[in-house]
Amino acid sequence: MARTGRRPAGSGTRETILSAARAAFARHGYDGATVRGIGAAAGVDPALVHHYYGTKQGLFVAAMEFPVEPATVLPALLAPGVDGLGERLLRFFLALWENADGRSPFLALIRGAVSHEESAALLREFVTREVLGRVAAAVNESQPQLRATLVGSQMVGLAMARYVIRIEPLASADIETVVAAVAPTVQRYLAGPLAG
Amino acid sequence: MARTGRRPAGSGTRETILSAARAAFARHGYDGATVRGIGAAAGVDPALVHHYYGTKQGLFVAAMEFPVEPATVLPALLAPGVDGLGERLLRFFLALWENADGRSPFLALIRGAVSHEESAALLREFVTREVLGRVAAAVNESQPQLRATLVGSQMVGLAMARYVIRIEPLASADIETVVAAVAPTVQRYLAGPLAG
Numbered sequence: 001m002a003r004t005g006r007r008p009a010g011s012g013t014r015e016t017i018l019s020a021a022r023a024a025f026a027r028h029g030y031d032g033a034t035v036r037g038i039g040a041a042a043g044v045d046p047a048l049v050h051h052y053y054g055t056k057q058g059l060f061v062a063a064m065e066f067p068v069e070p071a072t073v074l075p076a077l078l079a080p081g082v083d084g085l086g087e088r089l090l091r092f093f094l095a096l097w098e099n100a101d102g103r104s105p106f107l108a109l110i111r112g113a114v115s116h117e118e119s120a121a122l123l124r125e126f127v128t129r130e131v132l133g134r135v136a137a138a139v140n141e142s143q144p145q146l147r148a149t150l151v152g153s154q155m156v157g158l159a160m161a162r163y164v165i166r167i168e169p170l171a172s173a174d175i176e177t178v179v180a181a182v183a184p185t186v187q188r189y190l191a192g193p194l195a196g
Numbered sequence: 197m198a199r200t201g202r203r204p205a206g207s208g209t210r211e212t213i214l215s216a217a218r219a220a221f222a223r224h225g226y227d228g229a230t231v232r233g234i235g236a237a238a239g240v241d242p243a244l245v246h247h248y249y250g251t252k253q254g255l256f257v258a259a260m261e262f263p264v265e266p267a268t269v270l271p272a273l274l275a276p277g278v279d280g281l282g283e284r285l286l287r288f289f290l291a292l293w294e295n296a297d298g299r300s301p302f303l304a305l306i307r308g309a310v311s312h313e314e315s316a317a318l319l320r321e322f323v324t325r326e327v328l329g330r331v332a333a334a335v336n337e338s339q340p341q342l343r344a345t346l347v348g349s350q351m352v353g354l355a356m357a358r359y360v361i362r363i364e365p366l367a368s369a370d371i372e373t374v375v376a377a378v379a380p381t382v383q384r385y386l387a388g389p390l391a392g
Contacts, residue, residue: 111310111311113360114303114306115307120361123361124362127361128364145364145365146365146377149363149364149365149366150378152357152363152366153350153354153357153358153366154349154350154381155353156353156356156357157348157350157352157354157356157357158353160309160349161345161349161353164316165309165320165323166316167323167328167345168341168345169342169345170346170349177391180391181390181391182349184384185350188380188381189377194376194377195376195377
C-alpha cells in the first residue's frame with residue numbers, strides 16, 4: 001500500500017463501482033438507483049459499496065463527476081480570449097452531448113435536479129463553482145456571473161430540446177447549423193450588450 | 197344526462213381527480229405517482245379513476261393540460277406580428293413560471309421527459325403540435341420550424357436554470373433584467389439571421 005508506483009489495491013474495484021453507479025443513476029435517476037443494484041451490477045457486495053462511499057448520496061457525488069475535468073478543459077477553451085469563446089464553448093458542449101457515453105452523466109444530473117432539491121443543489125453547486133465560476137472569471141464585461149448563467153441557460157436548454165425531448169427539426173439538425181444559430185447567442189451573453 | 201344545461205353528474209369528481217393527479221405528477225414524477233395514491237388524495241376509489249381515465253398514462257394525458265390553452269393564448273400573442281414577438285412570448289412564459297401553481301404542470305412534464313421516453317414523446321408531441329406549430333406558422337423567415345425549436349430551447353433552458361436548478365444570480369434576477377437579456381435572443385431566433 002506504500003507508494004510503490006503500482007495501482008493501489010482495490011482501485012479497479014472502485015472504478016467498477018463508479019461505472020455501475022453512473023449507469024444506474026443515468027438509467028434510473030437518483031431515487032430509482034439503489035446501492036444494492038449498483039453493487040450487483042458491479043459484482044461486489046453492497047457492503048463494500050457502503051464501505052467505500054458511505055450513503056447513496058456519497059456514491060452519487062463520487063460517480064457523477066463530469067466525463068471531463070472542468071479544471072483541465074476550461075482553461076484551454078478560455079485561453080484564446082473572449083473572441084470566439086461562445087463558439088468554442090458551444091462546440092465543446094455539443095461534442096459531449098453528441099456522444100451517448102458523454103451524455104449520460106449530464107442526463108443523470110439533470111434528471112436528479114428536476115426530481116429532488118438535494119440533487120438540484122448538487123448540480124447547482126458543482127456547476128456554479130467548477131464551470132460558471134471559471135467562465136465568469138474570463139468575462140471582461142459587467143455582470144460576469146449573470147452572463148455565465150445566461151450561457152448556462154442556453155446550453156442546458158439546447159441539450160434538453162435537442163437530446164432529451166428531441167424536438168424536430170432541432171434534434172436532427174447538423175452541428176454546423178446549430179453552431180451557426182446558437183453561437184451568436186452565447187457570444188452575446190459573454191461579451192455583448194445585455195440590455196437593449 | 198341529456199343536455200339540460202346542468203353540469204354532467206360526476207364532472208366535479210373528475211376535476212378533483214385531475215387536480216390530485218397534477219399534484220401527484222408534479223411532486224412524484226410519472227413513475228412515482230400512482231393511481232392508488234391519486235385516488236386516495238381525491239377521496240375516491242382507485243377503480244373510479246381507472247374507470248374514467250383507464251391507465252396511469254391516460255390520466256397523465258388528461259391531467260397535464262397546460263394551465264392555459266395554447267389555442268387561446270398564442271393567437272393573441274402572435275396577432276400583433278413579428279415585431280416584439282420575442283419579448284411577448286418570453287414575458288408570457290416567465291409569468292407562467294413565476295407563479296408556483298402555473299409552474300408545476302410544466303415541471304411535471306419536464307420531469308417526465310427526462311425520465312421516460314414515453315413522457316418525452318408526450319411532451320414533444322404536445323409542444324410541437326400545439327405550441328411550436330403555431331409559432332412557426334407566424335414566422336416569415338426561412339426555416340420556421342427550426343426557428344420555433346430554437347425559441348423553445350432558450351425558453352426551456354431559462355426555466356431550468358432560473359426555476360429548477362436555480363443558479364444564481366439568474367434565479368434572483370428581476371424580470372426586467374431577464375427580459376432585457378433574453379428577449380433579443382428569442383427575437384433573433386424568430387426573425388433574425390440564423391447563420392453568420
